[in-house]
Amino acid sequence: MSRITGSLTLRLAFLFALVVGLLLSTIGLYLYHSLYSEITWRDDQMLRGRLERMIVLLDNSASVEALRHRPRLYANMLDNRESVLWVLTDDDRPIIEVNPMHQPVPELKGSDEVQLRTVLNGAPARLAWIDARLDGQQVTLIAGKRLTERNRMLASYRSKLWLSLAGGSLAAFLLGWIVTRRGLAPVRRLTARAATIDTQHLYYRLPEHSEVSELRDLSLALNGMLTRLEAGFLQLSRFSEDLAHEMRTPLTNLMGQTQQRLRHDRTGDEYKEILISNQEEFERLARMIDSMLFLARNEQPDASLDRQPIELHDMVDQLCEYFEGMAEERGMTLINRTHGRLDADPDLLRRALANLIANALRYGQTQTPIVIDQQQIDHLHHISVLNQGEPIPEAHLSLLFERFYRVDASRHTPGDSGGLGLAIVRSIAQLHGGLATVSNEHSGVRFTLCLPVSARS
DSSP: OOOHHTTTHHHHHHHEEEEEHHHHHHHHHHHHHHHHHHHHHHHHHHHHHHHHHHHHHHHOOSSSHHHHHHHHHHHHHOTTTEEEEEEETTSSSSSEEOOOTTHHHHOOHHHHHHHHEEEESOEEEEEEEEEEEEEEEEEEEEEEEHHHHHHHHHHHHHHHHHHHHHHHHHHHHEEEEEEEEHTTHHHHHHHHHTTOGGGTTTTOOSSOOSSHHHHHHHHHHHHHHHHHHHHHHHHHHHHHHHHHHHHHHHHHHHHHHHHHHSSOOOOOOHHHHHHHHHHHHHHHHHHHHHHHHHHHHSTTOOOOOOOOOEEEHHHHHHHHHHTHHHHHHTTTTEEEEOOOOOEHHHHHHHHHHHHHHHHHHHOOOOOOEEEEEEEEEETTEEEEEOOOSSSOHHHHHTTTSSTTOSSSSTTTTTTTTOHHHHHHHHHHHHHHTEEEEEEEETTTEEEEEEEEOOOOO
């Protein structure tokens, strides 16, 4: 049943039949009432004519007795058994009566003008009456017509209308089903094509040259969605591969070192050396897992920010003090040129800037300065970290913020973030409604964190 009600073809056919049924009903109702009004009008005109002829007869007759002896005249005037005629005295006593079907004498209120009414006493009848003078006394002339034949004819007409309506609706349903099924053939072809697309065939695309414009737009939209899904699926696959690779390296190191050292008895210092080495690998794994959890939490739809006004120069000063030792080891200096105030989550902003500074210290040229600067351009704070060193090939620039991406995949340095540091920077920027960029300059490489300017900046 649900399959039937869920069929678009049947729904459209039913709606088509419903519309046609309503249209036929309206036309049939209009025709029925037009016929009814026309027949009623003709009957009324006929009754008025009979009253007029009776008045003429009364005027031309010498007495009531003379009228009573002319029954054939009334019969010829009435012309059928459905018609009735009365001439009543003021006390409702019939002087003349032509009533072959024995219609009860109605009780009517006298009037000098022709009156018309439908009575239901006995068989339904349409009556016209008027008061007149005969031999100096007032009489009431009543001409009537029983409605039995007319009602029978109208009932037959109504039955035919209902049959026509039912037949027309059924025919509309069948025709609608045929037309809709034929019209939806491109949709079925589109569905069949879509059914062939799975995770192994995300590169398939729906035909865009459909003869139906609506389906062409739908195909374009679905193909766009497939393109995005394919990119996301490839990114997820690449992420899984990178994750497996990143986790396999420290685990392999741990297993290799442990197996090698277990082959022979070792001194206490040697075991201590093993534990220290293992500790570094464990810390590396822990940092990687923390970074992945951090990214996962930030990408949740309900991730929220604890925005607070931040003095940027003070925060960068704290970071410079934190990285001072690492900078001195490489003979580098940190220069803070930031200023101003902005609204952001302090913990997240501190982590993003720390990742950029750590990245600059790790890959910048020794004995060179690292400049942390800030500018307000349009409606964005541009907080940049510039380090001097070899420019990054252009082919890698757009990929640097991808997870686990490295320009040199074989390069691992102690304390690095496992290729997630810049991904975290981009995630924090997006969470604030901004973006992260990187560009080569004549003096080095500049990483920029762009955050929207708030009202309190």
